[in-house]
Amino acid sequence: MHIFQSTYKLMLNKFIILICTALLTACTTSPTGRSRITLMPDAQIKQMGLQAFNDLKTKKKQDNNIRHKQFVNCIADAITHETGGSWEVVIFADKSLNAFALPGNKIGVHTGLINLVDNADQLAAVIGHEVGHVLAKHSNERMSQKTALSIIQKGAALLSPTTDAGKLALGALGIGGQYGLILPFSRAHESEADIMGLDFMAKAGFDPRESITLWQKMDQASQGAQPAEIMSTHPSHGTRINELSAHMPVALKYYQQAQSIGKKPRCHK
Numbered sequence: 001m002h003i004f005q006s007t008y009k010l011m012l013n014k015f016i017i018l019i020c021t022a023l024l025t026a027c028t029t030s031p032t033g034r035s036r037i038t039l040m041p042d043a044q045i046k047q048m049g050l051q052a053f054n055d056l057k058t059k060k061k062q063d064n065n066i067r068h069k070q071f072v073n074c075i076a077d078a079i080t081h082e083t084g085g086s087w088e089v090v091i092f093a094d095k096s097l098n099a100f101a102l103p104g105n106k107i108g109v110h111t112g113l114i115n116l117v118d119n120a121d122q123l124a125a126v127i128g129h130e131v132g133h134v135l136a137k138h139s140n141e142r143m144s145q146k147t148a149l150s151i152i153q154k155g156a157a158l159l160s161p162t163t164d165a166g167k168l169a170l171g172a173l174g175i176g177g178q179y180g181l182i183l184p185f186s187r188a189h190e191s192e193a194d195i196m197g198l199d200f201m202a203k204a205g206f207d208p209r210e211s212i213t214l215w216q217k218m219d220q221a222s223q224g225a226q227p228a229e230i231m232s233t234h235p236s237h238g239t240r241i242n243e244l245s246a247h248m249p250v251a252l253k254y255y256q257q258a259q260s261i262g263k264k265p266r267c268h269k
């Protein structure tokens, strides 16, 4: 399975290089240095984010608990002070463990997640991660991959293979579309958001080590009765914790620097 996955990932990488050569502007470098394809206009992605957030605000009940608002705003302010830009934060009255950020600088936090965390550092880890997805333009990349994939599939269909090898290749593309191509890139996005989030939280003065506790708590909670919605889109815990641990020395340096210049956000539930 893993061999197949890496084969398809390699195929998509080759295709991306091909597209990048044809359309120079479509190829960009991500904040952690990955080559990636961004075909969509940023303004359009932003508009989609704003629309989605507006829909959520009209459909979902909001949590107007003052203490929750102060807690979440205090954390989000400290983090977005590091990233720049002005961000809107809304708490949704939803018991599931979830938080998200959308293009257009929108952050949503569910009440369930506020109840789960032991301290501000843990929630800072999630908010930093979600903001990382937005700043790294992962939505644009995801939509561009889908476009690239449909071009590959259409191209393969046009060939109308008559040989067994041709049919095999076509079948492989179909399987690749479902399991091979998209999945490894989603994990790449998760890793990137984790590393970016860890740096943001540490630079804002939150203890980056709490990120590991947070993901462990999320993992435990998702195995119990409590729904952990975020886990369905944020898989593979062992890998996540290993990567966070590997990056921890860098993040701890940022944390110590922040502390030394008095960045000690006091955010309490």
Ligand SMILES: [Zn+2]
Pocket: 129, 130, 133, 189, 190, 193, 233, 234
């Ligand atoms: Zn994520």
